[in-house]
Amino acid sequence: xxxTALRQLLGGRRLSPAQRRIARYLLEHPQEAxxxxxxxxxxxxxxxxxxxxxxxxxxxxxxxxxxxxxxxxLVLTPTTNGPAEELNEIQLLVETEIRNLRSLRDGLxxxxxxxxxxxALAASQPLPVLGLRVSAPLAHLFGYFxxxxxxxVRVLDxxxxxxxxxxxxxxxxxxxxxxxxxxxxxxREMRDALTFARRVGLRTVLVTDQPxxxxxxxxxxxxxxxxxxxxxxxxxxxxxxxxxxxLHAMLAALPKERQASLDAFEAMAAQRExxxxx
Amino acid sequence: xxxTALRQLLGGRRLSPAQRRIARYLLEHPQEAxxxxxxxxxxxxxxxxxxxxxxxxxxxxxxxxxxxxxxxxLVLTPTTNGPAEELNEIQLLVETEIRNLRSLRDGLxxxxxxxxxxxALAASQPLPVLGLRVSAPLAHLFGYFxxxxxxxVRVLDxxxxxxxxxxxxxxxxxxxxxxxxxxxxxxREMRDALTFARRVGLRTVLVTDQPxxxxxxxxxxxxxxxxxxxxxxxxxxxxxxxxxxxLHAMLAALPKERQASLDAFEAMAAQRExxxxx
DNA sequence: TCATGTGTGAATGCGTTCATGCATGCTCTG
DNA sequence: CAGAGCATGCATGAACGCATTCACACATGA
Numbered sequence: 227x228x229x230t231a232l233r234q235l236l237g238g239r240r241l242s243p244a245q246r247r248i249a250r251y252l253l254e255h256p257q258e259a260x261x262x263x264x265x266x267x268x269x270x271x272x273x274x275x276x277x278x279x280x281x282x283x284x285x286x287x288x289x290x291x292x293x294x295x296x297x298x299x300l301v302l303t304p305t306t307n308g309p310a311e312e313l314n315e316i317q318l319l320v321e322t323e324i325r326n327l328r329s330l331r332d333g334l335x336x337x338x339x340x341x342x343x344x345x346a347l348a349a350s351q352p353l354p355v356l357g358l359r360v361s362a363p364l365a366h367l368f369g370y371f372x373x374x375x376x377x378x379v380r381v382l383d384x385x386x387x388x389x390x391x392x393x394x395x396x397x398x399x400x401x402x403x404x405x406x407x408x409x410x411x412x413x414r415e416m417r418d419a420l421t422f423a424r425r426v427g428l429r430t431v432l433v434t435d436q437p438x439x440x441x442x443x444x445x446x447x448x449x450x451x452x453x454x455x456x457x458x459x460x461x462x463x464x465x466x467x468x469x470x471x472x473l474h475a476m477l478a479a480l481p482k483e484r485q486a487s488l489d490a491f492e493a494m495a496a497q498r499e500x501x502x503x504x
Numbered sequence: 505x506x507x508t509a510l511r512q513l514l515g516g517r518r519l520s521p522a523q524r525r526i527a528r529y530l531l532e533h534p535q536e537a538x539x540x541x542x543x544x545x546x547x548x549x550x551x552x553x554x555x556x557x558x559x560x561x562x563x564x565x566x567x568x569x570x571x572x573x574x575x576x577x578l579v580l581t582p583t584t585n586g587p588a589e590e591l592n593e594i595q596l597l598v599e600t601e602i603r604n605l606r607s608l609r610d611g612l613x614x615x616x617x618x619x620x621x622x623x624a625l626a627a628s629q630p631l632p633v634l635g636l637r638v639s640a641p642l643a644h645l646f647g648y649f650x651x652x653x654x655x656x657v658r659v660l661d662x663x664x665x666x667x668x669x670x671x672x673x674x675x676x677x678x679x680x681x682x683x684x685x686x687x688x689x690x691x692r693e694m695r696d697a698l699t700f701a702r703r704v705g706l707r708t709v710l711v712t713d714q715p716x717x718x719x720x721x722x723x724x725x726x727x728x729x730x731x732x733x734x735x736x737x738x739x740x741x742x743x744x745x746x747x748x749x750x751l752h753a754m755l756a757a758l759p760k761e762r763q764a765s766l767d768a769f770e771a772m773a774a775q776r777e778x779x780x781x782x
Numbered sequence: 783t784c785a786t787g788t789g790t791g792a793a794t795g796c797g798t799t800c801a802t803g804c805a806t807g808c809t810c811t812g
Numbered sequence: 813c814a815g816a817g818c819a820t821g822c823a824t825g826a827a828c829g830c831a832t833t834c835a836c837a838c839a840t841g842a
Contacts, residue, residue, distance in 0.1 A: 240721065242789060249716050261539045261576060263829060274791045279831060290830065298539065313609075316618065316749045320609040323745050324602055331591075331598040340594065360648055363641035370638055371737045459649045459751050463741040467601050471594045473737050520819060542800060552821045557801060568800065569828095 244273045245281045252297070260298045264290050323463040326452045330464045333450065334471065343431045343447045344475030350403035352378035354396040354428070358385050358416050361407040364433075364462065364469055368405070371473050375480055385415035390422050397426050405472075408434045409453055409465055412441050420444035433468060522551045523559045530575070538576045542568055597739070604730040604742040611728065612749065621709040621725045622753030628681035630656035632674040632706070636663050636694050639685040642711075642740065642747055646683070649751050653758055663693035668700050675704050683750075686712045687731055687743055690719050698722035711746060 241249060251271045252259040262270070264278040271278075282293035313321060334340065347353055353376060357365025362383035369381035378399070382392040393404065404423050408416050412434075421444055423430050432445035435453040442448050449472065451464035519527060529549045530537040540548070542556040549556075560571035591599060612618065625631055631654060635643025640661035647659035656677070660670040671682065682701050686694050690712075699722055701708050710723035713731040720726045727750065729742035 241716065243718075244790070246716050246718075250714055253715065264831090265829065275830080276791065276832085277789090280790090283831095314613070314615055316612050316615060316752060317609050319749055319752060320605055320612065320745055323741070323748075324605045324609070327598055327602045327605065327741065331595050331602070334594050334598060335592070337592055337594060360645070363645040363648070366644070367638070367641040367740070370641070457748070457752055458755050459748055461745065461748055462645070463601070463605065463745050466744045467598055467739065467741050470601075470737055470739055471597055474594065474597060477737075522820065541798090543798090553800080554802085554822080555820065558820090561801095 241281075241284060244277045245284055247271050247273060248278060248281045256297075260294070262294075319457050319461070322454045322457070323461050326454055326461065326464040327467060329452045330467060337475070339447065339449060340471060340475050341479070343449055344472055345479045346403045346429070346447070347405055347431060347472075348376065348476045348479040350401050351376075352380050352396045352399050352401045354393055354401055354404040354423075355379060355381045356389065356404060356406040356416070356419055356423075357381070357383055358408075358413045358419075360460070360462075361409050361416075364407045364409070364465060365405075367466070368407070368469050368473065371470075372476065375477055385413065385419065389415075389419050393419070393423050393426060393428065397428060401428060404428045404430045406430055406432050406445065407465070407469075408432060408441050409462065410435055410439075410455070410460060412439060417441055417444060433465065433472070435465070519559075519562060522555045523562055525549050525551060526556060526559045534575075534579050538572070538579045540572075600732045601739050601741040604732055604739065605745060607730045608742045608745060615753070617725065617727060618749060618753050619757070621727055622750055623757045624681045624707070624725070625683055625709060625750075626654065626754045626757040628679050629654075630658050630674045630677050630679045632671055632679055632682040632701075633657060633659045634667065634682060634684040634694070634697055634701075635659070635661055636686075636691045636697075638738070638740075639687050639694075642685045642687070642743060643683075645744070646685070646747050646751065649748075650754065653755055663691070663697065667693075667697050671697070671701050671704060671706065675706060679706060682706045682708045684708055684710050684723065685743070685747075686710060686719050687740065688713055688717075688738060690717060695719055695722060711743065711750070713743070 248267070248271050251267075255270075258267075258270075264275050268275040268278045279290050282290040285293060287293040287296065353372070355365045355369050355372070357363070365381050365383060369379050372379045380392060380396055382389045396404070406416065406420060406423075417440065420430055420432070420441060424444065429446040430444070431447045431449065432441060433449045433451065434441060435450060436442075437448060437450050449468060451468040453464060454461050526545070526549050529545075533548075536545075536548075542553050546553040546556045557568045560568040563571060565571040565574065631650070633643045633647050633650070635641070635646075643659050643661055647657050650657045658670060658674055660667045674682070684694065684698060684701075695718060698708055698710070698719060702722065707724040708722070709725045709727065710719060711727045711729065712719060713729060714720075715726060715728050727746060729746035731742060732739050
């Protein structure tokens with residue numbers, strides 16, 4: 227199924243909000259687009275039936291059935307996609323990442339370690355999150371999401387004394403666990419931070435790429451996500467997903483009212499019109 | 505497409521000659537079977553329209569549309585009905601991401617848009633990189649890597665006037681393109697930033713999750729990476745990989761001596777003992 | 783503040799599709 | 813050869829899908 231052609235078909239014109247929603251739905255459900263009628267389509271998208279016919283017209287078709295016929299010829303192409311096409315260089319890069327994710331998936335068959343880490347982190351308040359250099363963005367991503375349900379997440383991305391200050395203040399405020407991201411390569415400064423954390427009484431969860439590397443011995447719990455370095459820049463899909471998984475497990479480990487506050491947070495954001503409605 | 509299931513559906517009952525002809529036609533044209541009406545189907549097979557409705561009834565369906573719906577669910581099923589192994593919740597999360605990456609991979613069969621974007625960004629000096637809220641970490645990740653080969657990358661993650669200041673300074677210094685990350689949901693402030701960028705003469709590459717959303721119309725080039733939101737926290741594996749792909753393409757678009765400087769950078773880091781040796 | 787244009791949903795009318803009754807032709811049997 | 817049983821095509825009424833109209837909400841600019 228070739229969604230790029232469909233994309234091209236839908237993308238050209240300037241569309242109204244409701245029409246964009248229709249286009250989006252069709253891109254996400256190209257199969258259904260081939261046979262759905264105006265009424266059913268309108269129902270699923272959540273717009274009026276009239277908007278659907280107008281949508282077809284806006285795309286340059288005389289009638290909706292005409293538009294649907296065009297979609298059919300795109301979606302139901304006579305199985306042109308030979309399965310064994312040559313993948314280009316970039317596709318190979320993605321393919322490598324897919325393998326990484328498969329490996330991560332298989333490694334998560336046993337949720338014990340993940341749940342243990344999630345429980346410990348969810349209970350620690352405040353929760354320091356460490357990430358240096360290339361791992362700093364990941365720490366911030368985690369922090370962004372975690373803050374929605376955890377009351378006091380503190381992302382520390384500056385090495386040395388600054389990080390030590392942050393750790394000390396966290397301990398004073400009652401923290402007993404910290405989370406550290408350390409993708410390859412392993413900054414010396416992160417090792418120092420981990421040893422410091424241990425010295426001030428913190429236990430640490432380390433997210434890294436190998437179960438045994440120069441940093442793991444300084445952590446109490448280690449979660450691993452494979453990283454491939456066959457291309458110019460290291461890949462981070464697996465660690466990003468592991469980050470999501472950890473958040474997911476943490477949410478489950480948090481008390482109910484905290485989980486509810488996440489929804490409240492979203493509702494509040496909508497009310498403040500932080501995001502563009504579509 | 506699995507024609508055995510269709511065969512099974514059509515084969516069971518005893519059918520009259522005309523009905524057999526209909527069944528045969530459907531087996532030979534399973535695609536059409538999904539959407540053809542009684543009249544068109546009757547026409548193609550060479551029987552009367554009434555025979556088609558009776559055909560559906562003979563197969564045990566109340567009405568013809570009902571029969572057609574059954575055919576659809578057979579013909580249009582995702583075919584590869586899964587590894588059927590029991591995956592736990594977290595593994596399902598990873599599985600979703602794998603699907604996202606596959607989708608991304610297929611979308612990258614045509615490298616035209618990616619190369620075009622990479623070429624434009626590589627040539628722009630300085631290069632402003634925009635990311636707000638949840639997209640800020642991604643912008644920083646990009647910035648971290650890009651800075652290794654590009655002389656002047658400026659990550660802007662604060663909305664409003666601060667971002668505008670950064671864009672203005674970049675334009676004054678000679679920038680003509682900007683890169684913006686906008687994963688869902690789409691901050692209003694990012695839309696403002698994009699319109700501002702256009703007003704001050706910048707063209708923009710937008711990395712987002714849908715080809716059509718409230719922001720795409722404000723960008724000159726759009727790269728899309730699917731994001732799934734079936735879990736509590738949005739996933740970002742695909743966008744992370746797309747970020748890597750873009751970096752990879754940019755590196756290829758940069759002059760040779762810049763690429764060499766990347767190696768020099770690494771060598772220097774090793775000499776400074778930034779990383780722990782393993 | 784009002785006027786204008788745009789976008790949207792509810793209601794309406796038309797055209798098509800589908801199901802059913804009826805007449806015809808075929809096949810098998812006495 | 814005659815009659816019953818079945819299959820098939822044609823014709824008609826009901827149901828459905830689609831396009832159009834109208835009224836209203838909203839944003840924009842004088």
